[in-house]
Every structure is written in structure tokens, then in C-alpha cells.
Amino acid sequence: MNSITSLTALEILDSRGWPTIKTTCTLADGTRASASIPSGRSTGAAEACELRDGDPARYRGKGCRQAVANVNTTLHEALRTTAFASQQELDQALIALDGSPNKQRLGANALLSVSIAFARAIAAQQKRPLHEYFSYLIREQAYQPTRFPRLTINLFSGGRHAGKQVAIQDVLIVPSAARSIDESLVMMNDIYHAAADRTFARYGMRLLTADEGGLAPPFEDSEAMLQAAVAAIESAGWQPGRDVHLALDIAASHFYRDGRYLLDDRRLSPLEMIDHLSDWCRRYPIVSLEDGLAEDDWQHWPLLQQALGEKILILGDDLLCTNPERIRRAIDSRACNGLLLKVNQIGTLSEAAAARSLAKAAGWQVTISVRSGETEDNWAADLAVGWAADQFKNGSITQSERLAKYNRLLEIEAQRPLPIVDWPLV
Known part of the structure; x- marks a missing residue:
């Protein structure tokens, strides 16, 4: 079981100069890892909701301060000291905390930043390369990738x-x-x-x-x-x-x-x-x-x-x-x-x-x-x-x-x- 002790997020800029989110996850043993989340321009109508602030005076409405705040407050407070047996358990908790059909309440950008930061922290804790941890998640290769794309x-x-x-x-x-x-x-x-x-x-x-x-x-x-x-x-x-x-x-x-x-x-x-x-x-x-x-x-x-x-x-x-x-x-x-x-x-x-x-x-x-x-x-x-x-x-x-x-x-x-x-x- 892996307990989260801290989730902290920061608004950063992506390759186009627009805001996105970076989250750091700290586990109970002190292991810490971060993940930054991308954003698309050509987006499908059925995509999960990327939460933006909507303030036209700041980044033309594309700021991510609310998504950052959702990690630093709602998700941090709900998940700290909680032990998770698996990635799926953590992700199910994130989905339940959001509670909306397309993640519009907390933002898919906020949720994904936690999901990947947690994955990277567990990989670091296990002293495994991240690709080996990802391989384990699909439970097909027993930590051992077999080819490159x-x-x-x-x-x-x-x-x-x-x-x-x-x-x-x-x-x-x-x-x-x-x-x-x-x-x-x-x-x-x-x-x-x-x-x-x-x-x-x-x-x-x-x-x-x-x-x-x-x-x-x-x-x-x-x-x-x-x-x-x-x-x-x-x-x-x-x-x-x-x-x-x-x-x-x-x-x-x-x-x-x-x-x-x-x-x-x-x-x-x-x-x-x-x-x-x-x-x-x-x-x-x-x-x-x-x-x-x-x-x-x-x-x-x-x-x-x-x-x-x-x-x-x-x-x-x-x-x-x-x-x-x-x-x-x-x-x-x-x-x-x-x-x-x-x-x-x-x-x-x-x-x-x-x-x-x-x-x-x-x-x-x-x-x-x-x-x-x-x-x-x-x-x-x-x-x-x-x-x-x-x-x-x-x-x-x-x-x-x-x-x-x-x-x-x-x-x-x-x-x-x-x-x-x-x-x-x-």
C-alpha cells in the first residue's frame, strides 16, 4: 500500500506559451515525483474537460489557476494519508472526487497531473524505469517491454x-x-x-x-x-x-x-x-x-x-x-x-x-x-x-x-x- 502525504501543483507554460499544470506527488516514505500535462489545439468535442479559468484579463481566459487550486486543496486534502494498493485504485478515487461525466468539476488536466505524478513516484519508489511501471499497468509484459514503436x-x-x-x-x-x-x-x-x-x-x-x-x-x-x-x-x-x-x-x-x-x-x-x-x-x-x-x-x-x-x-x-x-x-x-x-x-x-x-x-x-x-x-x-x-x-x-x-x-x-x-x- 502506498500513501500520499502531499500533492502540490503549479501553473507553468507549454510549448505555445499557454498555461498548463505541473503536479508533484510525495509518498509517505519521502519519495517525490512530478509530472507536467500537455494541452491540445485540435481537440475533439468528446474529450474530457481541460479546466481553464475563463478570465479574459489573464492569458486570454486560458489560465489554469483553478485547476492548480483543485490539486492543492480538494485533491490534496482528500487523498493525503490515503493508502492506495494500485494505480487503478488511485485513479478511481480521482474520478469519484470529480464526480462529473467529463471531469469538468476538477478538470481533466488536474486529475491527469496527479495520476501521472503518482505513477512516476511509485516507479521511483520501486527503483524501476517509468516504462517498466507503465508496462506493468497493462499486465501484459511483466515489467519487460519487448519492442519500440x-x-x-x-x-x-x-x-x-x-x-x-x-x-x-x-x-x-x-x-x-x-x-x-x-x-x-x-x-x-x-x-x-x-x-x-x-x-x-x-x-x-x-x-x-x-x-x-x-x-x-x-x-x-x-x-x-x-x-x-x-x-x-x-x-x-x-x-x-x-x-x-x-x-x-x-x-x-x-x-x-x-x-x-x-x-x-x-x-x-x-x-x-x-x-x-x-x-x-x-x-x-x-x-x-x-x-x-x-x-x-x-x-x-x-x-x-x-x-x-x-x-x-x-x-x-x-x-x-x-x-x-x-x-x-x-x-x-x-x-x-x-x-x-x-x-x-x-x-x-x-x-x-x-x-x-x-x-x-x-x-x-x-x-x-x-x-x-x-x-x-x-x-x-x-x-x-x-x-x-x-x-x-x-x-x-x-x-x-x-x-x-x-x-x-x-x-x-x-x-x-x-x-x-x-x-x-x-
Whole structure:
């Protein structure tokens, strides 16, 4: 049994300069650990509530003082001296203390900060790496991770991550020929700098980057992003479709209006949107589509899965929101074949683990993802290893909040040289 003696929280800034929350958990034996929580810009309507202050005079209403206060008072007072036999027991107590359907009373950001800080404290108490503790939580690997995830790395950004200069949100690089994390990052470095050189030559602009570190030149349309990605791969000396593939984050909810998809200068019906995505997949080396349709377009997701699901990953992000109820609905309707797992969409580690288990039981792939508003905290890298993620989506290879996770993966790989998972459909 592990007793919490203190919970203290602090408002800090994320990678976009907006507030988020950092919590420190102290156990009865004096073990202490902290965790910082990310925040998303492209958020699904069904995500757990991220509590913000709403004061327009401070951080334009996005302050987190109330969430901090909820940790320092409500959660500290309720949980101190309480002994917990497991992570699930602690997380169930957090959910009960909040008592609202979507964690709006205390805030999912407050609850998750306690959940992860407690996990890190227990791992430290047990003198285990955090990824081993995470592995134990899913009770599949007896503390021993067996592989690394395949990386999907941001190259170009549009949508809400880059001022909406084009409709789709991200074009990501999949170094599918790489046999290690180190080799994946070497390949990506070649491709990133080839893309940067071509961006300067084509647009005469310096390296302006988007929320997750991707390059964001003023492309004429979304397809120009795909063409530029393929050209960068070739310029770096790799063969598209053999050595390197593409993954797309469409984020279609953000350009869905009145039953139509406003894709750049096109106004497409759902069936036309599926045809358009299918055409891209025929002409470009695409292995994954994330949120190819809007989060509430349940009628047409099964048709997208039927059209492309045997060839590529059809990932649900806004559609699923790491929410077990929505995942069950998607499994029953055969709406997709992959879960994009973001822990802060649901609010506690145990609930995220349950979402992962549902997806894996259905035969789905699981991509663990960070958010656009990240911190230098690297726990997401340990989570991707410990939970045997099939893919890890962490943004580009620039900016310290991204590098903290990649560097943590390199550190784990140096200590434990495990194989990297093969891409399932390549």
C-alpha cells in the first residue's frame, strides 16, 4: 500500500506559451515525483474537460489557476494519508472526487497531473524505469517491454497547427526501412533538411515552424504538401514507398460544414471525400490516415474503412477521443482499425489503459500521441515503450518539448536495444 502525504501543483507554460499544470506527488516514505500535462489545439468535442479559468484579463481566459487550486486543496486534502494498493485504485478515487461525466468539476488536466505524478513516484519508489511501471499497468509484459514503436514524424503542417494555410493538418514521415529509433531519427534528419532546403528555394522563406515543429510554407493547396514531402524524401536519397512512407493527419472535423468537406477550394460530399482520399492513397506512399472524416460523421466512417482499411491504417482521433464508449461504437460499426491514444483526452492512466485494451482486443493498431501544446516532460516516451505502442506520434525533430521525448527513446534504446515494430501493412 502506498500513501500520499502531499500533492502540490503549479501553473507553468507549454510549448505555445499557454498555461498548463505541473503536479508533484510525495509518498509517505519521502519519495517525490512530478509530472507536467500537455494541452491540445485540435481537440475533439468528446474529450474530457481541460479546466481553464475563463478570465479574459489573464492569458486570454486560458489560465489554469483553478485547476492548480483543485490539486492543492480538494485533491490534496482528500487523498493525503490515503493508502492506495494500485494505480487503478488511485485513479478511481480521482474520478469519484470529480464526480462529473467529463471531469469538468476538477478538470481533466488536474486529475491527469496527479495520476501521472503518482505513477512516476511509485516507479521511483520501486527503483524501476517509468516504462517498466507503465508496462506493468497493462499486465501484459511483466515489467519487460519487448519492442519500440515505429515513429511517425511531422514534416509539414497546415490546419490549426499552422494558421490554416491549407486544410489538412499534418504530413508525417514514416521511416519504414529503419531498424532502430536512432536510425529513424537519422533518416528523418536527412529528409527534414532536404525539405527545408527546398522550402527556401521554392518560397524564399526561413524555417518558420508550426505548433509541433513541422515546416509550414504557404502551400498552394493540401496536395502540394504531399508532393513536397515525396520530393524531400527523394532529395534525401531515399525511395518513397520502399524506404519511407507518409502518414496524414487530415483533421477533417475542422473543415466540415453542413454535411460537406471544404478541402481547400473544393466542396466535397462525404462520398467524394472518401474518393479523394482513396485517390491520394493510390498516387502517394500513404500508410496511415488520421481523422479522414469528421468526428460526428459516423455514417461514413465504415465506408472509409471498407475502401482503404485493408491497405492502410484508418486512425480515429477526434472520432474516438481515447473514450471507451466511442471506441466500442467504432468497433461495432467497423469504423476504423486504429486508435490514436492521447491520455489527456480521457483524464487518467487507468482509463487510457482500458481504451488501449479495447482497441488491441479488436485487433487494432495503437498509436500513442502527444499534443500540440507540450512541455519538456518526457513521460510520453516511456508510455509508448511501456504500452507497446505500434506507432509513436511526437511532432517534428525540432523544439525542445519534442526532443525531450525522442532523446528519452534514445536513452531507453541505449539501455535496452530492442527491435522496432514493423509497419503492419507495408
